[in-house]
Amino acid sequence: MRVVNLACNECGAPLVVPKSANYVTCEFCGAQLHVVREGGVAYTEIHELAERTERLEDDMARLKASEALNRLDADWQQEMKKYEVRQKNGEASIPSKQGAVFGAGVAAAFGVVWMIFAGGLVAGSPFGFAAVFPLFGLVFIVAAIGTGVMAYQKAEAYELRKAQYERERRKIIEAIRGEV
Ligand SMILES: [Zn+2]
DSSP states (O other), X not given: OOEEEEEOTTTOOEEEEEXXXXXXXXXXXXXEEEEEEETTEEEEEEOHHHHXXXXXXXXHHHHHHHHHHHXXXXXXXXXXXXXXXXXTTSOEEOOOHHHHHHHHHHHHHHHHHHHHHHHHHHXXXXXXXXXXXXXXXXXXXXXXXXXXXXXXXXXXXXXXXHHHHHHHHXXXXXXXXXXX
């Protein structure tokens, strides 16, 4: 068998190819090569079709992954609304643990201040029914703590779900990187 010495166009490895061969697969890098003969000189070229098919498969995988990413993001955008809290000015915000603790603290402090002031005012009052005024502060404190606990739990649920979403997102991105 007459052979010809060529070099892989992809990795440069020496290849011994039957003289009549038009295509050869490099045993070192696996590249599919086209044997080109021009004016008595032979050399290898990456087999365009094989390369294009591979590129197409890569593109398809990347496309699928980016679709999955878009879907995940869209789902998360939708789900995030469940955690949103409408503020008085109409703006939506996501509750935070610190915000819940701070809000409850401020409201409870207001209740304490109310009790002290109202208590001072009614101390010398001749009207007996006024004695309930300081107790409004107590109601306020209880309500503040209850609201704070609920906001805290909501913030915690949001954080857990967000971490899960971010994990899933990272996994898809890693998969895309792995394909390339
Ligand atoms: Zn090669």
